[in-house]
Amino acid sequence: MDFLFLGTLSLVVGVFLAIVLPNNRVRVGVNLASQAIACVLILAKTIPVLFGGPTLNGVLDWSYPIERIDLRVDAVGAFFLTFSLPMTLLGSLYAVGYLARDIRGRRHVGTHFALLSTVQISYVIIYTVQNAFAFLVGWELAALSAWLLVIWDYRNQKIRFAGFNYLISTHLSLLFLVAAIAIMHGETNSFQFQSFQDFLGHPSARRNIAFVLLMTSFGLKSAFFPFHTWLPRAHSAAPAHVSALMSGVIHKAGLFGMLKFILMVGMPDLWIGWYLIGVSAMSAFVGVLYTITQRDIKRLLGYSSTENVGIAGIGFGMGCLGLTTGRPIMAALGFGGGILHVLNHALFKCLLFYGAGAIYRFTHTIDLEEMGGLLKTMRWTGPLFLVGSLASAALPPFNGFVSEFLLYLGLVQPDPQLGSARVPLLLVVALLALVGGLSALSITRAFGLMFLGVPRDPNHIDPKARENPFMTAPMVIHLIGIAVIGLVPAVGVKLVEAPTQMMLELSSAPVEPLSAYVPVSLTNSLTLVAALFIGITSVLVMLRFSLLPKSNRSHVTWGCGYTAPNVRMQYTGSSFSHPMVTVFRDILKYLTREDLPKSVFPKDGHYNTHCVDSVERSMFKLLGDGEEVVTQVMRHIPEGTRFSYWLGLAALVLLITLFSLT
């Protein structure tokens, strides 16, 4: 375990030095070096574990009341550590470009980098400790540092509000987690995960309550529907690299928690699988539906995170279902596809957020309706963002397709045991297809508005703006990951083999490694498809430009007879999503403010539409008017009579009886 201590020590030193050193450049340089050293030290040990090496164990003796903290780097933990640490390092590198002006200026940027290091420390704690108390500390450390990172521009009231919103939501998640741990501690009188495992392994009503509490907490952390409302706000307020890290990396801790506690439960009950599939399918659908109406690119990407954790969650649910019904192939494809989607999402979502940040620095806006034509001026970001978008719509030959392909394959596996219960699984296939179509719509809209056409607003053309290599380099590295997994899916399957194997070993039936269920022939076929596609395209390109007439003739866009078009006449984002919005108008609520011109001599009018999150609105309504509802109910209970005393007493007795029976 020395490598963990040394790595953490390096991070702690980095935090310390980033704060105390005198100059911003020195602070940042030293901090990045410390992060890099920690990554090398820790990854050197976790990568062998990820590729099937033995689990690493260690003990940290501590004083009363914790006494000892067991540390363990198993395949699942190693998987999460192996992508989280370097991606956060890349995010910090990106921050050098994104905060370039602050680094040159007088503001103490060291704190920001120190917080990024703190986030790294929290990964080490969350992904390795086997003690609930230490786990909670790591959880809280991640939450607080993420909050402080979000409110970097704290002078802006909206950003403070978004940060506060995030702080409350993440502590609601903590509340559920504490409640679950309290139940488990009450049952086992221990904080060790080892003893929790004994309790969770035996079905009981309290076990189920604890499990649902845990899943709610992790759902809140990973922004599953209906707990996603904090996410678009926080992502739109935070600096781009913080949004990227939160969406792609930090909140993957929720999905890690799910896997970890499923591992403790052992063989999952039937309801667990269906519950996970149901919740996740809802998240995937609602998440993608909200992406199509957003004007703010970072809010859009935030909702897309809800969609993608939903897709990964469908995989986990399917995996549990496969374990319960004794179908290792379904379990393997479910967990394998789900875990791979976690990595894939981190790869393309970070790339997209970095792209959004680069666009913000270039145009000084995040409003899609004010952009346009950026592909001609942003020569790096444009193609990179396009690839990220294609990957996020799960289109071949990029990585998102690989994980979704595994999930599809799992969902259509023949299974005589499930019988007609396959109907809902196939309906999930239809839902995934719809989600794919909707996300294609949404990314076409976003990419088209930002990069294609001509700039819509002359105020957002900055002739002096340049792309910063510190911001481009992390995007290129993410692109390489996307391309490698997309073109050679065998690499992706290999990466998730050991974690999936851990999940599969919960099964009572004999299991084989993931490569037995996703044979090399299959991944090779996918590679062949990608290679053929690239081959055919290149041949066509060559034929086109060698044989057929080339030309430099150009003309204005055909205006259908109208001869004086201007840039504001390009199609807008809200018009683009309008046909789809009318189909789902019961879910996508629009807030309209209007003051239309009236009478014979009208004054200036205005008309505003704004797509609001219906979950958030109803939540605020409940919070705002909730006491009124309670008061209304209370008014009907007669005051001070014996009747109400007896009624209250009876209710209390009933509650206690019910509780003690369970």
Next chain:
Amino acid sequence: MMFYCLLAFHLAVVMIAPIYLLGIINRVKSLWAGRRGPRLNQVFFDLVRLLRKTPVYSVVTSWIFRIAPLIILSTTLMASLFCPIVPGFAPLGFPGDFVAFAYILGLGKLFLMLSALDTGSAFEGMGASREATYSALAEPTLLLGLGTLSWASGSQSFEDLVVTHGSLPLDMTLRMTIAGALFVVLLIESSRVPADDPTTHLELTMVHEVMILDHSGPELAMVQYASAMKMTLLAGIIASILNPFSAGVSLPSTALAEIVSLALIALIAVSVGLIESLTARLRFRAIPLFTLSAFMAVVVALVITAANQQVSP
């Protein structure tokens, strides 16, 4: 040997049939309107004429606009490699390839929409928006239909899941239902009446045609050819779902399967032409309902399959 014969047949159908498919549709419409109509291979000459022309690009467009028609054509060609024209044969086959088929076609569609948005025209953006909406709504029907067939046949490979098993009346009902639903998908995906009217002259009422207003010369030829090829592929899937014979068993039955598939594809072209002659385009508001009806048909097929499995496990 058999494999190479089938491959040659497959590629020939994929390459040549699109021209005749459009030819048959146009001929049926002409005959219905009391005209003689153009030659069956007129589309071929039109495409050659376009290929020889020098294109004119809009000043607004970027490299996306130049590369998109090539990607659209290559995705359609790629998708054709998974797609069965006769049951039991496709050049490439692996478990779950029907998902790859749908997603590769999706990639082409996405580039078509991007090239429309690249011109910065309000009309082309409108077309892209409609295309995105209706094809997203049609996607679940396609994948659920094929998924249901995969359940019924116990195979995850596209070429095998369309093979008919026995002649259970239930199986035939299932196939007819799914084929009907996929026919609706075909009408939407290849922009035919009642989802879209390819002959309309008013930009405001177009879907596919308005997206390619600024394409000219070779680019226009490639997009139109790819679009016709996509229709052929979807017709080929429907034909192979309905085809009672399958390839690869013996030479006569393979030949029979090929003839039946070709006849069915021609029949589909005739029905598209008849629908175009007899009905008007739906209002755009009604198209989601049109897709919903197809989806419901597939759900019925799914329920039939579930019931079938209960009866004969």
